[in-house]
Amino acid sequence: MADTFADVADVVSRFAAHGYLADQRLATTVFLQSRLGKPVLLEGPAGVGKTQLAKSLAEVTGRRLLRLQCYEGQDETTALYEWDYGKQLLYTQLLREKIGQIVGDAEGLTEAVGRIAAEESVFFSEQFLAPRPLLEAVRSEEPVVLLIDEVDRADEALEAVLLELLAEYQVSVPELGTYRAKREPYVVLTSNNTRDLSAALKRRCLHLSLDYPDAERELAIIQSKDTGLPAALARALIDVVRGLRELDLRKAPSISETIDWARTLAVLGATELTADLLAQTANVVVKYDRDLRRTLEVLPKLVDPNAELPGDAPGHSHGHGHEHGHSREPDHSHGPDVRAAKDEPGRHDEAYYGPSGPGRTQPAVGKSQGERSFNAHNARRRPV
Ligand SMILES: Nc1ncnc2c1ncn2[C@@H]1O[C@H](COP(=O)(O)OP(=O)(O)OP(=O)(O)O)[C@@H](O)[C@H]1O
Ligand SMILES: [Mg+2]
Structure with a gap:
């Protein structure tokens, strides 16, 4: 079946047919992922094919690719879901007459508020839910490949949000309940080693360090x-x-x-x-x-x-x-400062972001990082 792999050699040949040349270790990891249903965590320097692996996996298996590009300061509204405030507002405008009828004969404010409160679940229903990639992956009718790119750039708080997803392939929305994936997504996380990821996150994943090829x-x-x-x-x-x-x-x-x-x-x-x-x-x-x-x-x-x-x-x-x-x-x-920085763990930070890596005097967020975060953020914002 196109969605799973017969063996490691099958991974190698099908990826090659789509222009991605995987070595034995990488192909084995992908094969195990498809059999064990575990997410894959790829760490390594820039440009060694981490992101491309997820894209190629989607092509090879015919699955839709959903991508969460991580950045510093990211919160769960861009990762999990948001309530579509604009749409809620629009609906209250359009329904003004109806709302007027509901509260029309209420005696005093308290009663009016009570009547609105009784109806508020309407505005926190699926209708007004704006799913972001993690929730979308779980709700998708068709199986997907979920790429969580550059997870090391996100804060630890977002990492915690990922844990439920990675362990159970489920996402909870308090107002609506828990969504569980009908078909488990293939999840690929990538990291440039700018910081150590939590042990809890690593434990849930098949971990592989990618380096430059021979x-x-x-x-x-x-x-x-x-x-x-x-x-x-x-x-x-x-x-x-x-x-x-x-x-x-x-x-x-x-x-x-x-x-x-x-x-x-x-x-x-x-x-x-x-x-x-x-x-x-x-x-x-x-x-x-x-x-x-x-x-x-x-x-x-x-x-x-x-x-x-x-x-x-x-x-x-x-x-x-x-x-x-x-x-x-x-x-x-x-300078000696650069050399010292190169000796620290997470040296890819410097390789990746330039002069703002560890051991430097500049702030820890490089300009390019900020720009990319900004762009990624804006790219995902829906017009309201
Ligand atoms: N094994 C491979 N087979 C074919 N092409 C590859 C392979 N590895 C890397 N490439 C090529 O290198 C390019 C860069 O890879 P990719 O963007 O996936 O790197 P990355 O590891 O995600 O880097 P970054 O950390 O900068 O995001 C790909 O677009 C692809 O053309
Ligand atoms: Mg990448």
């Missing part, structure tokens, strides 16, 4: 994206990207950046990967000035291990074809 799989991913870059160049490009990932960059290039770089080089008609060409296009993959400077410094060495770097002592060219040490040496261009 060179072979990354090559397969690049080739599956029809970037137009010849295979030999793609292979060389991946070696360069992997070299960059070993540098102490604030934001290491992810799979999506490798794809972008390959596309860029293909558009430019590259027939050879020279350090010059890579340097001219490095801004596609490296997004911070300091990272770019560091990248430009080491590119010649990554392309050709025999290349002389400006800082190399004369005769320092080793000529035996492997990278040793340059990419791992301490990065003096980074």
